Amino acid sequence: MPGLRWGDYPERISARPERTGPGLSAALRTLADGAARLRSDARQSLLTAFAAQRRSFSRLDDAHFSAAVRTLRLALQQDGLHDRHIASALALAAVACERRLAMRIFDTQVIAAAIVLGNRLAEMATGEGKTCAVALAAASAALAGIPVHVVTANDYLVARDAELLQPVYTALGLTVGTALPGQQAQERRAAHRCDITYSTARELVFDYLRDGISRSRDPLQQRVSRFSGVAGAPLLLRGLCMAIIDEADSILIDEARVPFILSRSTGNEQESGYLSQSLDIARRLDVDADFRLDAATHAAHLTAPGRARVEALVQHCAAVWHNRLHREETISTALAAWHLYRRDRHYLVRDGKILIIDETSGRVADGRAWSRGLHQLIELKEGCAPTAAQETAAQITYQRFFSRYLRLGGLSGTLCESAGELRAQYGLAVRRVPLRCADRRKIMPTRLFPDSQALWRAVAQRIVELKRSGRPVLVGTAAVADSEALSICLNAAGVTHRVLNARHDRNEAGIVAHAGQRGAVTVATNMAGRGTDIALGAGVAELGGLHVICCQINTARRIDRQLAGRCARQGDPGSVETWLAADAPLFREVVPAAALRMVAARAASLASPFVRALAATAQRLVERRHVLERRRLHEHDQAMDRRLGFGGPLE
Template sequence: MSNVAALIKFRQPELSDGLYLERADERVSRPEKFLRKAYARMPRKRAPGARAWALVRAVNALEAQMQAATDEDLRAALQQAGSAMRQAGFSDALLAQAFAAVREASRRINGMRHHDVQLIGGWALLQGRIAEMETGEGKTLVATLAACVAAAAGSAVHVITVNDYLAARDAELNGALFAFFGFSVGVIKEGMEAQERRAIYLQDLVYVSNKEIVFDYLKDRIAADDALASQQKIRSLYRGRQTGRLLLRGLHLAIVDEADSILIDEARTPLIISETVPDENGPDLYKQALALAEKLQREIHFDISIHREVWLTRAGEAYLRELCQPLSGVFSSPLWRRELIEKALSALWCFERDQHYIVFDDKVHIVDEFSGRVMSDRSWERGLHQMIEAKENVSITGARRTLARLTYQRFMRRYLFLCGMTGTAAEVAPELRHVYELDILKIPTNLPSKRLREPDLCLLTPQARWERVVQRARAVADSGRAVLIGTRSVEASEHLSALFAAAGVSHKVLNARQDKEEADTVAQAGQPGQITIATNMAGRGTDIKLAPEVAEKGGLFVILTEFHESARVDRQLFGRCARQGNPGSVQAIVCLQDDLFSRFAPLLRELAIKSANSAGEVPPWMLRRIVAYAQNNAERYNLKIRSQTMAHDEKLQDMLGFAGRPT
């Protein structure tokens, strides 16, 4: 029986006949899709049941025995359980023995003993679920339980996280524990050569970002496309072995950290490997299109939807035809003319510098809307990126030709065994169930939460909002507490920083321009009187440690300055404070002109303006309603985009399969 027999026995996937061991793409009829979607929406009990707590009791019953055991005995206990799992799967009796051994080893090696609720988190992972744990409850340590057990059972384990820094950090934090049990560990980082990547993927445990693992998989697919059919058949006989040009050795078991970010937020856009090809148009064409677009008037010549979709009106088409009469080439074609001008209008009106992208090193770098991080290796499609480059007067990168593309939905479903962890999954539970067949188990906190939420404030103008934020942050910092202020964009963080500087207030800024200093900045964010301004990246992965005097005076104070399209991201920011029983408080200080309200609740926004009091504050009850309504509309829109992306990917897959090409 193969090394991953435990996984196959547990999930019974249909195996692909491709390059290596992975799950085959599932073909589902339209009626079955409808039924699955309806089933996914049915309510489920998400709290740990009697079975989970029985496992905890079984592990605790073995603790004294494990504490008396030698190091060799602990290794033997895990290996014995792992060997048995190859036949029996992840049974609770075997998991109890394995968890007890890992817990005791962690206590000896790292000085960190898994709490009872963390045992439940590890159990949830090995049941093929998403463990929803509050921020600060130790998801990194929970992952060691599942990783050690799966490695002992013989599977290749991929721990997938949101960036290279967290992958390297978590591998280093847990490296001594893995080495204790004899497991080899590797970290995939951006810029590594193919030969180095192949060697790392041969390790027992591989820490890797979601972007790197998918691109490496795509490179293997390109290698398959280049191979002859007969060679592919020969390779299929040796699945699971490293061959020639391939990087991976299969998709056995994945533990996805920050699962909602990777499986949901990132799933809006497919990952594409492309190559630069000569651009026959040249930069002058983009410049000309921008010059023409600047002559058009909004609501007369063109309109923009709340979802940033641009289209020309009849008056706009007629006026554009008149403007282009002296021009030749592509501007003489109505189809090309419309395409170019609508792209130019999008670049001018829908994509803002220091919000959707930043410019440095003579390049346009996309900023991830959900994390606030720079995505330097990504570009917009169909000429939009080049149009924005022309708008910003930087070097034009040239046209791109797609070599391979894949959505996160299809890639993640190819793992034989998939599980994950996150602090915020409840809002997207039906989608996780429908798309990935992943149920959520909400793990209780180790200690009762002491987080306090102060009344939210909503003001009429951005200026009033920023003045109130500065005033509130100064007052809290002067009391000896630490303050973390979350913003949605680089532009907002730098504007707020300028206000603090003008007021002579010491502070630190963390955004896409300073992402390399993230760990150091966040590590200092819990000191007395410290004010830290951060974009959404502050909600992911790094831990703010409170100075004792800060905890005594009330803990970290978090200010949210703009509600996000997803309530999950707001909760991530609020979750930065009051961890592990520490005190802390949060408050939202927002503005009615914020993008969320303008795009997704314009009518309620107008009503809210009329309901404001003499101080320019919107009543709390009105704010709650407009936030809930706008975020619900935004989530529905984003779900629609993800569904369209997945449907397009499935359609393309069917077309390629019909043509006889591997996908």
């Protein structure tokens, strides 16, 4: 496509990529071997051209550099992101980085940026400079006149990266904006009118859904208004021209199982009383006899005796209870709210409000609410004033949303495990970027403890030992409650430390900045697992670098690798060890109770390879279930497309 965007709201409306049949795998491997050689030759040609252009641009003073930017920008906007201009665009952006940030751009970052510009995903090891690689790609595309959305993992990174890189973009004559929660519509429009906009995926999705509602109100009237030059209601986005996704596997895989729903109030004031009654009834039912719990899917299922008991309990209630399907669905949701959703694990209570904790990031999901009455039921459970009942105004999945971008690429340190799914669902190939520095990370044995309390006591003792050496320690936990339980043990042992979780997130930048200093101890949830660059303090590398203790078994091995990637970055030394509790939620989900009791009883004597194998098996089972859930959601999207016969943001 040319550099400039097409239409008033450009986006791709097309079928999903077809999956590759299993019989083609051998042929594809043969082709891949040949393609790898071709890619190596192409990379070397790009790097040679880039180096020559960088030398040339580095010799220019500011005035001549700006003239070179204008000349290339005109060529890019005439020809588009053509191969003959890519090396020059990347070289200009690299020189701007070096002048404005005093950061040296390495060949690995250039390779990653070129992969992204080719509508692919780059696996780039943690600490190798993804932030600047994203900037190279975003600047090159923006110089071609393409509005670019840079999608990061959380609001903290949105603000941090946009502020850090603004001088670079300004030197290239580009504007940069941020779309963040709490902004007024006018602020958001201004951010999206910039050449490059930093945002989270969630903010972009909801802006797209809001635009979809505006565009669908009266399409004929909108066309007439545009034809006659009369301005209609201003939209937030300029379409879906290009997205560059940082931490791409988190967004495209981990967060792709749930549709995003734009809601509106139903105005039904009787709903609160009905839900309060359902919670009272749920408390009176007996587990196993009246209902069964499925922790894996966070669902409760009434048994036949349970359904009969519910029917008897509501016999003299209002007419709304006489609809059997509606009654049983509501009671099942109330049972899940009461038994399966845990405070400080799935949500926080702050200022009388329920705040959902995002499972993958460990952060508060601002503005997000559960649907089908679940949110109001949890509010009632915690004694909060229930919010108004909501109904769906529009919804879309990440799979459907990101497939609508005309250009799409991204980076992450953990992509190869999901390469097949990323190609099948999004048509995106994964390319691995070679390491710039040798990996000096030391992996230590994995240990298992009979329960969480034994684990926290042992971790506290281990930290006391490490603190004597002066090495900084980062401990990763699964939930707010876990991080605070460990904090209690550390206080009892007299260990000074900092806690980073969804409850203590206001000084995130300060906590991260201190985490690599001599003797620092930081306890964190998944908030420290992605996008967190922990710089080592003076003399820390000589002591062995940052030591990471992983005290959680995540739903995917990729997420474990993210936490381990906080240490031993860019050639620094570091070490990581995994200590687990037999009563971890993931073990309880997939390991039979009798087997888990046997494992817990022998935890202290189990060898590290056995513990690693047990954890890997549990993760594979959960990952397989999640893959099937995403596939079903993808197939539902395809069915919706076929039924509707056209695209559009509203589902």
